[in-house]
Amino acid sequence: MRLFLKHILLFAVLFFIIEKSAWFLLELAPNRQYDRRLENLINGKINKDLLVIGSSRGAGNILAGQLEKQTGLTSYNLSYQGSNVNFHEFILKTALKFNKKPKTVLLAIDNPTQFIGDISIRYRVDVLQPLTKYNYINKTLVKEKVNNTLSYAFCLARLNKNHFRFKNREAPTMNPLDSFGTMPLIKKKNLNLVYSDTISAYSKALEEDSRLKAFKNIQLICSENNIELIYVFSPNFRAFNTSFYKRFKALVTKNQKIIVFNQDNQVYENQSYFYDYAHLMDKGAKIFTSEISDFINSNK
Amino acid sequence: MYFNSLDFALFLPIVFVLYWFVTNKNLKLQNALLVVASYVFYGWWDWRFLSLIVFSSLVDYTIGLQLNKAAQPSKRKLLLWSSILVNLGFLGFFKYYNFFIDSFVDAFSFFGSSIQPNTLDIILPVGISFYTFQTLSYTIDVYKRKLEPTQDIISFLAFVSFFPQLVAGPIERATNLLPQFFKKRQFHYSQAVDGCRQILWGFFKKVVIADNCAEYANQIFNNSSEHTGSTLLIGALFFTFQIYGDFSGYSDIAIGTSRLFGFNLKQNFAFPYFSRDIAEFWRRWHISLSTWFRDYLYIPLGGSQGGTWMKVRNTFIIFLVSGFWHGANWTFIIWGFLNALYFLPLLLAKRNRTNLDVVAQDSKLPNIKELVQMGLTFGLTVIAWVFFRAESVTHAFTYLKGLFNTSLLTVPTIRPTNLLVLILFFIGIEWIGRRQHYAIEVLLLKQSRGIRWAFYMIIISIIFVFNSDNQQEFIYFQF
Numbered sequence: 001m002r003l004f005l006k007h008i009l010l011f012a013v014l015f016f017i018i019e020k021s022a023w024f025l026l027e028l029a030p031n032r033q034y035d036r037r038l039e040n041l042i043n044g045k046i047n048k049d050l051l052v053i054g055s056s057r058g059a060g061n062i063l064a065g066q067l068e069k070q071t072g073l074t075s076y077n078l079s080y081q082g083s084n085v086n087f088h089e090f091i092l093k094t095a096l097k098f099n100k101k102p103k104t105v106l107l108a109i110d111n112p113t114q115f116i117g118d119i120s121i122r123y124r125v126d127v128l129q130p131l132t133k134y135n136y137i138n139k140t141l142v143k144e145k146v147n148n149t150l151s152y153a154f155c156l157a158r159l160n161k162n163h164f165r166f167k168n169r170e171a172p173t174m175n176p177l178d179s180f181g182t183m184p185l186i187k188k189k190n191l192n193l194v195y196s197d198t199i200s201a202y203s204k205a206l207e208e209d210s211r212l213k214a215f216k217n218i219q220l221i222c223s224e225n226n227i228e229l230i231y232v233f234s235p236n237f238r239a240f241n242t243s244f245y246k247r248f249k250a251l252v253t254k255n256q257k258i259i260v261f262n263q264d265n266q267v268y269e270n271q272s273y274f275y276d277y278a279h280l281m282d283k284g285a286k287i288f289t290s291e292i293s294d295f296i297n298s299n300k
Numbered sequence: 301m302y303f304n305s306l307d308f309a310l311f312l313p314i315v316f317v318l319y320w321f322v323t324n325k326n327l328k329l330q331n332a333l334l335v336v337a338s339y340v341f342y343g344w345w346d347w348r349f350l351s352l353i354v355f356s357s358l359v360d361y362t363i364g365l366q367l368n369k370a371a372q373p374s375k376r377k378l379l380l381w382s383s384i385l386v387n388l389g390f391l392g393f394f395k396y397y398n399f400f401i402d403s404f405v406d407a408f409s410f411f412g413s414s415i416q417p418n419t420l421d422i423i424l425p426v427g428i429s430f431y432t433f434q435t436l437s438y439t440i441d442v443y444k445r446k447l448e449p450t451q452d453i454i455s456f457l458a459f460v461s462f463f464p465q466l467v468a469g470p471i472e473r474a475t476n477l478l479p480q481f482f483k484k485r486q487f488h489y490s491q492a493v494d495g496c497r498q499i500l501w502g503f504f505k506k507v508v509i510a511d512n513c514a515e516y517a518n519q520i521f522n523n524s525s526e527h528t529g530s531t532l533l534i535g536a537l538f539f540t541f542q543i544y545g546d547f548s549g550y551s552d553i554a555i556g557t558s559r560l561f562g563f564n565l566k567q568n569f570a571f572p573y574f575s576r577d578i579a580e581f582w583r584r585w586h587i588s589l590s591t592w593f594r595d596y597l598y599i600p601l602g603g604s605q606g607g608t609w610m611k612v613r614n615t616f617i618i619f620l621v622s623g624f625w626h627g628a629n630w631t632f633i634i635w636g637f638l639n640a641l642y643f644l645p646l647l648l649a650k651r652n653r654t655n656l657d658v659v660a661q662d663s664k665l666p667n668i669k670e671l672v673q674m675g676l677t678f679g680l681t682v683i684a685w686v687f688f689r690a691e692s693v694t695h696a697f698t699y700l701k702g703l704f705n706t707s708l709l710t711v712p713t714i715r716p717t718n719l720l721v722l723i724l725f726f727i728g729i730e731w732i733g734r735r736q737h738y739a740i741e742v743l744l745l746k747q748s749r750g751i752r753w754a755f756y757m758i759i760i761s762i763i764f765v766f767n768s769d770n771q772q773e774f775i776y777f778q779f
Contacts (some may be wrong), residue, residue, distance in 0.1 A: 001320060001487050001489075003489055004487075004489050004492050004493065007493075008496075011753060011756075014753070014757075015757055015760065018757060019757075019761065019764075022761070148306060148767075149306065150306070150764075154764065156760075156761055156764035156765060157764050157767075159764065159765045160765065161512075161718055161765060161766050163765070164718060164765070
């Protein structure tokens with residue numbers, strides 16, 4: 001028995017020491033990423049007046065560079081395609097933890113899926129995983145139950161099969177990242193879009209509590225830090241969903257600022273300005289961003 | 301409690317220390333510790349269902365003692381049937397009640413009359429199919445006077461609830477496991493190290509192979525209509541490795557854990573995917589269940605005695621019941637039926653016991669004939685697994701229809717290179733170790749400790765890294 005315990009202990013100690021060499025792989029992982037926005041955020045390199053947070057609607061429809069030029073506020077886009085409001089809350093908290101507090105936050109709203117359990121928008125753990133060398137990120141991944149508590153002690157437990165991607169992630173040809181963190185859609189999708197006037201009824205029953213809570217937290221964080229929070233409804237290639245909008249209004253206080261795209265602008269009924277039903281091409285994004293700039297400038 | 305959880309990683313060393321250092325002087329105390337540990341292990345999932353295990357154990361313990369006293373054949377038969385009715389009654393209610401109700405409703409609807417079903421929201425107690433069969437084997441063996449009933453209730457409770465194999469087997473016979481509780485266990489270094497090695501390999505199978513295959517198999521099976529034939533083939537192959545890795549991985553962890561406590565459980569899997577025909581496959585797959593059915597159903601039905609018709613009938617009964625044991629769904633019954641069909645030509649040609657040895661027993665690689673036989677057998681099992689995995693019989697047929705068309709020759713849209721490399725590594729190690737009880741039983745034993753430990757560390761590292769984001773429950777928990 002004594003020999004068995006001695007060997008088990010020795011093996012465990014040796015493993016504990018040797019496995020630390022996995023740190024090398026953890027160090028390498030962020031360098032292979034094409035999108036380094038989150039790492040810059042953790043390293044305190046995103047000190048801007050205005051931040052754009054949201055999913056793909058924020059990433060491609062709101063051009064941070066143009067906003068900076070038109071409003072005079074230094075701007076950066078921290079929107080991630082396919083991300084949900086829980087992830088947006090994480091981005092905001094991270095921005096405040098490691099960077100200068102922004103004056104304004106634009107929160108791109110997913111109309112009508114912002115609060116419902118839609119699997120196309122989710123907590124983007126894949127964005128966090130290459131950055132597990134950072135304790136802050138690892139802690140978040142443990143909270144999200146992606147990493148387990150062993151990852152506090154073992155480097156290997158922070159590794160993931162995605163770390164064994166030998167090729168660097170390359171820039172997407174459809175929507176490359178610009179220096180302001182925006183991912184404007186520059187290549188048209190071969191898709192014939194048909195404008196629809198039908199408005200589907202919004203069902204509260206499909207809402208997820210965690211998403212509603214995250215949305216409330218974003219409001220609270222902004223109000224506690226004196227940050228101007230502006231909600232942004234970008235155009236879809238279909239009639240504006242007033243059913244969702246009504247529900248949304250019930251979740252925000254009366255004096256909060258909401259930008260809804262200009263529904264009278266015929267451009268938003270022209271399919272050449274759209275990539276698909278929910279996303280604008282860059283020329284459409286330019287028009288919509290001008291509307292946002294006008295709103296900000298008129299509310300200064 | 302799951303083997304692949306941090307709870308178990310704490311639970312096991314605590315029980316180990318208490319077992320060998322605190323209670324080791326007193327056999328009864330050691331057995332009592334095992335009972336308590338097993339109940340904690342089971343109750344971690346849902347303590348309410350502990351009462352079922354306790355009740356089932358007490359019924360069979362009492363009936364065992366009564367059988368010993370009773371001399372009249374009619375009374376002995378009555379006692380036996382009481383045990384069967386209680387045990388299968390629980391199993392039938394928790395596992396099959398809704399299935400029978402739904403099937404009756406479907407049958408009535410088919411003949412034009414509509415009835416309102418009265419199904420219940422029943423939770424299936426984890427492991428009920430396993431421990432029910434284990435306790436039944438005790439009563440039947442006592443009835444057949446193959447085993448003396450025990451008076452030691454603690455040992456009996458420990459036998460029924462022994463935590464390593466409680467929820468997913470191997471289904472142990474009272475004749476093998478129960479006597480081990482009566483004897484003082486000695487700690488043997490080699491046995492404990494061997495146990496650790498088997499646990500390690502079990503975790504590799506479960507965490508690396510099964511869980512990662514599950515990710516892709518689920519993705520493909522859940523949207524099968526959207527995939528090409530070649531991708532559907534990949535999906536079926538991934539499920540084939542998932543179910544093997546999952547279930548045999550569990551058995552390895554169970555057997556290895558038992559060895560840490562000085563117990564020897566029976567081998568449950570003997571490299572079934574290297575089988576040369578279906579009969580061999582069934583001698584190597586879920587051995588504890590196959591032999592249970594052989595001894596307690598097939599042989600009492602007449603076995604292979606009697607004419608051809610009897611043999612065919614008994615074979616179909618065994619496979620259909622085996623399918624039904626796995627779950628209350630027609631897919632499992634069809635899976636059983638399909639295996640019976642595969643078995644039939646061998647039975648009729650009296651070739652069902654030709655491949656009793658290990659493939660390529662005296663050589664490193666199989667010859668062409670063996671390779672073709674293995675390929676064919678593997679192919680047949682892959683097709684059968686489609687029924688096992690599918691949501692419904694219709695889904696299985698649509699899946700197979702989608703698989704067998706010209707798109708089978710295209711490049712699959714889902715082909716995770718990392719996983720395919722790991723599967724090849726896994727097959728290689730399993731092939732090397734095919735003559736042993738588990739693949740790495742003697743692997744590198746002739747090498748220095750340094751080399752051996754380096755290999756184990758590599759395996760642990762792979763387990764850490766390929767620990768799937770979507771950790772899967774053990775498939776056989778649902779049975």
